[in-house]
Amino acid sequence: MFRKSLPLIGLALALSACGTVNRGVESVHQPVVQRTDYVIDLASSGDRLAPGERERLEGWFRSIDLAYGDRVSVDDPSGSTGVHAEVDSLLGRRGMVVLNDAPVTPGAIAPGSVRVVVSRASAHVPGCPDWSRSASPELVGSTMSNYGCASNAALAAMVADPNDLIQGREAGAAGDPATASKAIRVYRETAPTGTRGLKAETTSKNGN
Numbered sequence: 755m756f757r758k759s760l761p762l763i764g765l766a767l768a769l770s771a772c773g774t775v776n777r778g779v780e781s782v783h784q785p786v787v788q789r790t791d792y793v794i795d796l797a798s799s800g801d802r803l804a805p806g807e808r809e810r811l812e813g814w815f816r817s818i819d820l821a822y823g824d825r826v827s828v829d830d831p832s833g834s835t836g837v838h839a840e841v842d843s844l845l846g847r848r849g850m851v852v853l854n855d856a857p858v859t860p861g862a863i864a865p866g867s868v869r870v871v872v873s874r875a876s877a878h879v880p881g882c883p884d885w886s887r888s889a890s891p892e893l894v895g896s897t898m899s900n901y902g903c904a905s906n907a908a909l910a911a912m913v914a915d916p917n918d919l920i921q922g923r924e925a926g927a928a929g930d931p932a933t934a935s936k937a938i939r940v941y942r943e944t945a946p947t948g949t950r951g952l953k954a955e956t957t958s959k960n961g962n
Contacts, residue, residue, distance in 0.1 A: 772887060772888070773886035774881075774884050775896045776896055776897045776899070776901055777896050780902075781897075781901050781903070783881060784906060785878065785879050785906055785916075786880055787877045788876050788878075789873055790873070790874050790875075790876070792874065793859050793872075794810075794814050795863060795864065795869050796837075796867060796868050796870060798830075798832075798866060801835070801836030803837055808840060811841070811844065812844055818872060822849070822914055822915065823917070824874050825872070825917075826841070827854070827855060827856035827857065827873070828852055828856060828868060829868065829870075830868040831868075834868075837868050838852055857871060857873060859871055875916040875917050877919055878910055882903035882906075883903050884900045885900055886899045
């Protein structure tokens with residue numbers, strides 16, 4: 755009787771060894787952050803952008819949907835501060851600033867030109883969903899192969915700046931009580947939408 759059960763035990767051990775193994779509380783499925791650099795070369799005139807280049811840069815910002823989390827830098831071989839200030843003024847309308855250090859990008863910058871670099875980070879959890887491991891039988895003390903996929907994928911999708919997953923923010927504005935309580939104050943002071951009454955609606959074609 756015992757000998758007949760040996761193949762079944764061997765089959766169970768083989769099945770339990772298949773798929774992703776995760777014996778800890780921390781999921782093996784973690785967000786991965788990737789960076790993409792967008793570049794545009796602009797003509798300069800002295801210590802400023804050439805005529806029309808400021809408008810061209812603004813249009814380029816709109817075309818790539820420049821938004822919070824994007825990091826903008828200026829690569830100017832001449833070391834001019836005027837172009838840096840012009841780009842900074844455009845970003846100021848979006849609540850952003852120019853970073854001091856520009857990443858290395860392929861291709862040489864032509865003489866009389868400057869390069870604006872937008873670095874955009876994205877986060878995703880590779881390998882999810884993962885149903886490679888059966889929930890039972892479990893003979894090695896591993897959680898399900900899909901453990902952590904939902905929570906970490908949601909975190910990667912919701913984080914405003916994926917770079918924060920690599921290195922958190924230093925103490926600063928987040929420690930300001932006025933900033934921390936702003937959302938609560940708005941929630942408490944805003945009147946409920948129902949106080950203005952219900953909007954009259956009709957299903958008839960002519961509104962009668």
